[in-house]
Amino acid sequence: MRTVEWDSTKNCIRMIDQRLLPGRFVQVEFTDYQQAANSIRDMVVRGAPAIGATAAFALALAARQSKADSINAFKNEIESASRVILNARPTAVNLAWAVSRLLTKMQESKAQDPGQIKEVLLLEAQRIAEEDIETNLRMAEHGAKLIDDGDTIIHHCNTGALATVDWGTALGVIRLAHEQGKRVRVLVDETRPRLQGARLTAWELERYGIPYDIISDNAAGYFLRNGAVQKVFFGADRIAANGDVANKIGTYMLSLAAFDNHVPAFCVAPVSTIDYELANGSLIPIEERSMDEVLNIQAGGEAIAPKGATARNPAFDVTPNRLIRGIVTEKCVVYPPFEKGLKEIHKL
């Protein structure tokens, strides 16, 4: 079962509605690319790699929906659809990366028939989804070597199968170490405000049989200071050329507390997450989402604040490279100095 996939019988995108987990497991189908873009914005699907694959399928869907019969009109429609999809969420670079891969395929194609290009785009989207799984398995192999038997690991947000097409990034590393027979225990940051840790990561760990305890995000420092934690793992939504990492809000404070206690913090992300055009993390656009996510527990849920209360809700923060021990990619584990190391894997 995949987080997001193309159904070639029904010609639709099918995805797990992650807003309903862990209470209910529901799959939803989209036959309209704008609805698919909305599903990214509304976080039916989340996680940088899963967003990338969904964006690719959404653009393939836009192509399918096009009624243009001239190649130029068709290409204009696709470029316009790509802008709608790109606007869904600003921080994860995988979204732009996936859209750009499809647009490049379209531009390089010599086909003069929209129908042929529709096929090309769908194939490329499917390739992105397949590659995501392979990439995750390779990251898991590199990353699992960093985990020792008996480790207790703090994990932030959700970076598992649900954050990708399948298998996961940081959680995929932990999952492979577990499958290799290493005894691991996970302290699951609940990850306010949307609780991706308590809802999604805990749900995955239950299924994999990996022991865990959920903690409030603000309790990570307590366990790090008490010597109860050997490693910290998280994913990334965008990595700047110098190794600064934009990831789910709270990653900076977690990494800082790990650093203060000499516990190594590892980021796990595919090369597609690296934005070589941004010199450092201060240039990464940070999405601020609706204050309702902070003022209420889950959409439409119980209000926790007094009437009239306001909130701020940045969805990501930037962890400076000095706090990160290593970045696990599908090519290898990159160590400081990251600017040099990331440049080198670009050439591999």
Add this chain to the structure above:
Amino acid sequence: MRTVEWDSTKNCIRMIDQRLLPGRFVQVEFTDYQQAANSIRDMVVRGAPAIGATAAFALALAARQSKADSINAFKNEIESASRVILNARPTAVNLAWAVSRLLTKMQESKAQDPGQIKEVLLLEAQRIAEEDIETNLRMAEHGAKLIDDGDTIIHHCNTGALATVDWGTALGVIRLAHEQGKRVRVLVDETRPRLQGARLTAWELERYGIPYDIISDNAAGYFLRNGAVQKVFFGADRIAANGDVANKIGTYMLSLAAFDNHVPAFCVAPVSTIDYELANGSLIPIEERSMDEVLNIQAGGEAIAPKGATARNPAFDVTPNRLIRGIVTEKCVVYPPFEKGLKEIHKL
């Protein structure tokens, strides 16, 4: 209106049930000291100074309930009741401090009539409550000088009128600065798992007309890194002789992020919070509360984790003194080196 008070008409302790705020404002009355001790354990009342006053009233109530007619039997009953009250919560030293003040009064009294000692104990409890308010106002005067016009301040947990008999500690400082005409804005850490910030501090700030925004605890680092914050303020449940501060879970990560960004973090607490018998913070007992507080939003509330999930729930952490710029007490603001400074104010 006071957080906790003695009603001398009904001879009962009356307190605000803080578990119901901000949704409902309800006052509850206790005529049995064991129920009053339970109200501390169950967090009907919370906040170190408020716990101290409640413990004192609870012991005065135990005295009132005693049917002993010999002075020795009476004193044995009071000492036994004091142990029940002391066991309610382990971390806040104000509880032990208040109980100890009453026991000392009893031991020093030459009265041979339990009735007279009952009066002595009630008077001492009332004195503790009155002193708490005066102490808070003096701390506010010292602390308000640290706040500049235009400051944005991150505040953790609740340290306002609700955490004390009245007025508050760290929030009392911010409140006085506001009343002095300084424009301040508060970023309110929601303070998982019990949401004292989102529920109680936001409720108080609404009443005082102080502008604020609630943030997830894990977002504090984002605002600190972006230069949006000038000061950090919090209270304390126990301060070791070297200035290490045990306070609500999350204070360590917040102070660390403040320190990493050269933003001064101030602790505001009465001298009664200083435990001169503990050399450093590693000796402070840290309460771990029920995992249900993490797995559900508020008692009996919505489950946020999958069925079968477990959690860890330390209620406090220890912030090492190196991360604290100053400790505001009713005597003065103490600056590093704290061991020396705290010793000096002990003599004042």
